[in-house]
Amino acid sequence: MSKQVRAIVIAGNGTNCERETAHACRLAGAEVVDIVHISELLNGRVLLQDYHFLNLAGGFLDGDDLGSAKAGANRLLHAPIKESNEHLSEHLRKFIADGKLIMGVCNGFQLMVKMGLLPALGGDFTQHATLTFNDNGRFEDRWVYLKADPDSPCIFTRGLEGMTLPVRHGEGKLVVDGEATLASIEEKHLGVLKYSLPDYSAPTQEYPLNPNGSIAAIAGLCDETGRLFGLMPHPEAYVHRTHHPRWTREEDLPEEGMGLWLYQNAVRFIRDELL
Amino acid sequence: MAWRVEVGLKEGIRDARGERVKREIREHLGIELDQVRTIDVYTIDADLSPEEVEAAAQGPFSDPVIQCYAVNQPLAGQFDVLIEVGFRPGVTDNIGRTSREAIQYLTGRPFADDEGVYTSVQYLLTGQLDETAAERIAAGFLGNGLIQRWTIIAEADFDRKNGVPITVPKVVSTAEPKVREIDLNVSDEELMRISREGVLALNLEEMKVIQTFANDPKNQAERAEKGLTAGLTDVELEALAQTWSEHCKHKIFSARIDYEDGEGGSETIDSVFKTFIVGATRDVRAAKGKKDFCLSVFKDNAGVIRFNDDWSLVFKVETHNSPSALDPYGGALTGIVGVNRDPFGTGMGARLIFNTDVFCFASPFYGEPLPPRLLHPRRIFEGVVEGVEHGGNKSGVPTVNGSIVFDDRFAGKPLVYCGTAALMPAEIHGQPGHVKQARVGDRIMMVGGRIGKDGIHGATFSSEELHEGSPATAVQIGDPITQKRMFDFLIIARDRGLYNAITDNGAGGLSSSVGEMAEDTGGFEMHLDRAPLKYSGLQPWEILISEAQERMTVAVPESKAEEFIALAKEMDVEATDLGVFTDSGHYHCLYDGKTVTYLPMEFLHKGVPQLKLKARWENRNYEEPEVNQPLDMDATLRHLLGRLNICSKESVVRRYDHEVQAGTVLKPLVGVANDGPADAAMVRPLPDSFEGVVVAHGITPRYSDIDTYHMMACAIDEGLRNYVAVGGNIDHVAGLDNFCWCDPVQSDRTPDGEYKAAQLVRANKALYDYCLAFGVPLISGKDSMKNDYQIGDTKISIPPTVLFSVIGKIADIRKGVTMDAKRSGDLVYLLGITRNELGASEYYDMLGHLGKNVPAVDAASALQRYRSLNQAQKRDLLASCHDLSDGGLGVALAETAFAGGFGMHVDLRKVKCDEVLREDAVLFSESASRLLVTVKPENKAAFENIFAGQDLSLLGTVNEDRELRIVGLGGEILVRSHIDDLKEAWQAPLREM
Incomplete structure (x- = not known):
């Protein structure tokens, strides 16, 4: 395990973005990046504890048939590890307790929320929020602007003001179980990325800038440690200039895409704090 | 016992699905409602304890933040009319399948074979509406009678205590598997009756060739040794009908055509396919000499061209018109996940990198009365778009290029073209990736989904016009997740060298896939009773030709069979050993150890008589x-x-994920506000290289009304023009032709058949002329020849349409x-x-x-x-x-x-x-x-x-x-x-x- 940043991307049962997520981790400087099929974890051949950075990639776990990531969350919570008395969920808890990083994107974010990993107020892993159907009832692919909260504990967004990324989802509207939950999220600066105006000046509820009607325009959420983080937009889809929808006309776009920043922050944090 | 779990939204939670349904009922049917609320219903037919059902309802079935649930009692609040829509028995129920898996994780106990979960949706309508309006909403919008059933209950008649009665749409069949022998020594009329009533779509000449085969003493002697009598079995007749269908054999494209050009000239064309399509590619490749980039053309499920030293590019475009006419959603969904299997099953297997789709519809605002059995174009539009959306998005394949063409003649049959490209290693285990060969002794492995009655007669049905008796079983619903799991497994199996050949189970099912693969070895022996079924009661012939989706057939060496099955099991994929590839020269199927087909491979694949046409x-x-x-x-x-x-088609384009896999560098919508119409798409499939793939298409059916020669020339030019507009290299581009024609065979029902056949000849001549002139080889294609609607006196024929898709390379995407x-x-x-x-x-x-x-x-x-x-x-x-x-x-x-x-x-x-x-x-x-x-x-x-x-x-x-x-x-x-x-x-x- 020497001084290597080790990232894992879980695949299988409907994940779609594992390859580009792994690519983003590599570009950000992680030395070891493994795409691991979930069956490898459930067979106990690959152990979560051997990694620092867990990526839950976008896709349609089990087709989102019971609601986005619902069946997937059920599997992670209840699936036993073969020939042992342990469950994958226990390994995951241990991973979190060890202070390691998890980023869930799109379906991965939905999975985290539905497993209770976000916002995990007071370290309580029961579900208090959900991601449900966009207000217009449709799946949509479009680019949005995201304003970052500088006061958030989120380690992934450190130093970030705003970024533009694509959303590609039908169930991205964040809903919480009550006023108190929302108040806590806001007070603790956990709603770290918000759909915003193109100049990143203010969050917005206006469609299509806010593509789904999410409460408080929340696009991304972290826990109080800042180490668990999920977002609906796809950072792995903007790691190079040519990913930008207007790269053929905006001549001063930097070579590196904005989405990469989140992965770079993660790798930097691991190098500084976990190695 | 059966349980009924209802899941609804909590008070105050917005019902986006209900709002959308309300809006669409207004737009489609002109019925204005005050409100629509929706409830998900899970009917669980399994041996579970009340606690387990409660846990399922609470856990995976409902979301504690926004939803509430009830077990065996209704949730419905205020409404005027309740409509509950569920599937008919045997129809693919993806949510039901996922529900069953979820309960298994929860209880740690597998379901028994006859246990299951069935889903339906309850719509609670509020507003002024009578019984007729409710029926119109149910039949005309919420449900499709071919695949769904519904219950309509007015508020006054609703049992508030027990709710909607529990129904379990389980397939119950007491039919014993039986093989029928069919006497072919009958009159010509009787032969045609056998063909027609069996949906065999064989003409008299073909039936007579089969009759002659059955009467041949040598054949009879050979068959007697296997315990078969003189007549053919129903399994054999079905196998022949599938293999010889227009869909599989392209009889019109292979026909001998006497063509008169209208100016006194005439010629005989021995197969337009061989002459003009294969001919064009042959001559283009010869002219390119060392610069020829074709690797595999016409012989596999998809065409393969060179991308760079390490990777090859695979592309295929298919149509799924007839099923989409009957069930637009299921038809189109099956179309996209079906065409995904073509590049995947090409060579030793390839990873999918993008989809394309082109639709031809009548105007969604069509206001004339429609003839019987036709769905309104708006409903077709919506269903097809949603089907491709679910199929493409859930499969994780970006939809990067497409278009929609409108002409009211497409009310007779919509055209649904779906294309998929893939990337394969140029070399796999020291062999070219695009080459595969089953070997004698290899096991026949069926991988993926199970077999049901779905999709029976798909190949023969699409070889006919849409008529009153068009079978409902021809419709299937795709299951992208089962397929995705299968692909995840097969790519690993490929890289571990666990198989020698792979192909897709599409039209004709096992009959086609195993039959075609066995051409490598010269025969096979397959045990139909070993095939995993969705439910019991299937006849042997049904197992053989079912087009149940998400299945591949793989030739696995005996020595690797165990490892192959073990890996599949671990990855939650079903793989079943059905038999062995042989060199017996025979298409040999058994059921419970008894021979049910014994046909010479030669007769099956080469026995179909050449069609003769006048043009x-x-x-x-x-x-x-x-x-x-x-x-x-x-x-x-x-x-x-x-x-x-x-x-603008933006409302459709946005519903497709066009950038998953992070390779789409020129997207379908461009410009300052991301809403301009791109000419073509550019994809960077390898993140460590700036080489790119460019894909575009041309389609110009209006020009067919004057001359199909120029229609074809313009479609080719349009495809190439779009392709070069974004930067595609004109000297490294290949074409795919997808012909959709109206029936060109002269008959009482088609009195202008000779003209339509001449239109076909002229389009093919242009295809040859312009592919040669532009130096563009054709690498694959498909034809769909019976795009007519005929019921009673009404006949609607589509305009002759060719989609010309192009795929090629750009050396550096940054030049886009x-x-x-x-x-x-x-x-x-x-x-x-x-x-x-x-x-x-x-x-x-x-x-x-x-x-x-x-x-x-x-x-x-x-x-x-x-x-x-x-x-x-x-x-x-x-x-x-x-x-x-x-x-x-x-x-x-x-x-x-x-x-x-x-x-x-x-x-x-x-x-x-x-x-x-x-x-x-x-x-x-x-x-x-x-x-x-x-x-x-x-x-x-x-x-x-x-x-x-x-x-x-x-x-x-x-x-x-x-x-x-x-x-x-x-x-x-x-x-x-x-x-x-x-x-x-x-x-x-x-x-x-």
Whole structure:
């Protein structure tokens, strides 16, 4: 395990973005990046504890048939590890307790929320929020602007003001179980990325800038440690200039895409704090 | 016992699905409701404890933040009418499958074979509506009677205590598997009755060939040894019908055609496929010599070309028209996940990198009464779009390119073209990746989904026109997740070297996949009783030909069989050993150890008699119309921009994930507001290389009304024009032809068959001529020949349509060009010459005319232009480039301007024409091979130098003022429109779809 940043991307049962997520981790400087099929974890051949950075990639776990990531969350919570008395969920808890990083994107974010990993107020892993159907009832692919909260504990967004990324989802509207939950999220600066105006000046509820009607325009959420983080937009889809929808006309776009920043922050944090 | 779990939204939670249904009921049926709320219903037919059911309802089935649930009691609150829609027995229920798996994780106990979970949706409607209106909503919008059943309950009749009674749509069959013997020594009428009633779609000549086979004493003796009697078994007859179907055998494309050209000339063509399609590729490859980039053409599930030293590119486009006519959602979903299996099952297997889709529909605003069994075009539109959305998005394959063509004749049959490209290693385990071969002794492994009655007779059904008896079982619903799991498994199996060959189970099911693979070895022995079934009661012939989805057939060496099955099991994929590939020379199936088919491979694959057709072209003396030039050219331009074939398709494009896999570098929507119409898509499939794939297409069915020769030439040119517009290398591009025709076989039902056959011949001649002239090899394709509707006296035939898809390479994606004007001051150029070619144009069609002068393609000058364009792109000389197609120069100018957010000032007097033309002709002629480009002023000399000696017109400039200003031939201002008004006219028609 020497001084290597080790990232894992879980695949299988409907994940779609594992390859580009792994690519983003590599570009950000992680030395070891493994795409691991979930069956490898459930067979106990690959152990979560051997990694620092867990990526839950976008896709349609089990087709989102019971609601986005619902069946997937059920599997992670209840699936036993073969020939042992342990469950994958226990390994995951241990991973979190060890202070390691998890980023869930799109379906991965939905999975985290539905497993209770976000916002995990007071370290309580029961579900208090959900991601449900966009207000217009449709799946949509479009680019949005995201304003970052500088006061958030989120380690992934450190130093970030705003970024533009694509959303590609039908169930991205964040809903919480009550006023108190929302108040806590806001007070603790956990709603770290918000759909915003193109100049990143203010969050917005206006469609299509806010593509789904999410409460408080929340696009991304972290826990109080800042180490668990999920977002609906796809950072792995903007790691190079040519990913930008207007790269053929905006001549001063930097070579590196904005989405990469989140992965770079993660790798930097691991190098500084976990190695 | 059966349980019923209802899941609804908590008070105060917005029901986005209900709102959408309410909106669509208004748009589709014109019925205004006050409110629609929805409830998900899970009917669990399994041995579970009340606690377990409660846990399932609470856990995976409902979301504690927004949903509530009830077990065995209703949730419904206030409503006027309740409609509950669920599937008919045996129809694929993906949510039911996931629910079952979820409960298994929860209890740690597997379901028994006859246990299951069935889902339905309850719609609670509030508003003024009577019984008829409720029935219309149920049958005309919420449900499709072919695959679904529904219950309608008025508020007054609702049992508030028990709710909707529990129904379990389990397939219950007491049928014993049985093999019937069919006596073929009967009259010709009787032979045809056997064919018709069995949906075999075999003609009399074919039935008689089978009769002769059955009566041959040598065959009888061989068969007697296996315990078979003189007549054929039903399994054998079905196998023959599948293998010999138009769908699988392409009998029309293989026919011997006597063609008369209408001017006294005649010739006999032995297969248009061999002569013109295979012929074109053969001759193009020979001309390319060492630069030939084709690797595998026509012989596999998809075509393969070279990408670079390490990777090869695979592409296939299919149609799924007939199923989409009956069930648009299921048909289109199956279309996309079905075509995914083609590139995946090519060579040793390939990873999917993008999808394309092109639809042909009647107007969604069609207002005439529809003949029986036809769904309203709007419903087809919505269902197809949603089917492809679910199929593509859930599979994680970006949909990067497509279009929608409208013509009211597509009410008779919609066309649903779905394409998929993939990337395969150039070499796998030391062998070329595109080569595969099953070996004698290899096990026949069926992988993926189970077999049911779904999709039975799909191949033969699509070989007929849509008629009253068209079978409902021909419809299937795809399951992207089962397929995704299977693909995840098979890629690993490929890389571990666990198999020798792989192919897809599509049309014809196991009969086709195993039958075709066995051509490698010369025979097989397959045990139909070993095949895993969705439910019991299937007859052996049904198992053999079922087109149940998400299945591949794989040839696994005996020594690897155990490892293959173990890996599958671990990854939650079903793999079953059905038998062995042999060199017996026979198509040998058994059931419970008894032989049920014993047919020589030779007879099966080569026994079908060649069809003979007559084709006679008539010159239909069309005339150019006499029309006055419109007075208000601004309004004319806006009307054209709002035509269905021209207007924005953004509402559809946004519903497709077009950038998953993070390779889409030129997206379908471009420009300053990400809403301009891209000409083609560019994909960077390997993140560590800047090499790119470019994909585009051409489709011009309107031109068929004048001459299919020029229709084909224009479709090819349009495909290539779009391709080069963004930067695709014209010398590294391949084509795929997908013919959709109306029945060209002369008969009482098709009295103009000879003309339609001549149309087919002419299109094929153009295909040969222009592929050769452009140096474009054809690598794959497909034909769908019976796109007619005939019930009673009503016959609707689609216009002959060819989708010409192109795929090729760009050496460096950073040289890609988009169609939007980039900056004020840039120069506006038109490449190519404008002729009086308004025949079958959008402009004439808008005015109600057909005309005569259909655009003709001058391939030599076009090829020179496209090569020069590539030069200019390589040197970064183009700011924008947009192809001219429907609506000609006027539409291209408007689109370039509003997509870029700039005005343009141009002068029509500068447009190079081959004769003096009227202003409307200059603006709206659809002459081929033309492109509109903008160029930075400092690049003027370099740019003009590249095009020296070619048709090049400097029309004007890009301007800050956001006005499209066009100076007419007399120097007057002909058009002066704000780009926002033009954009609005272009965006409005389909914005709300």
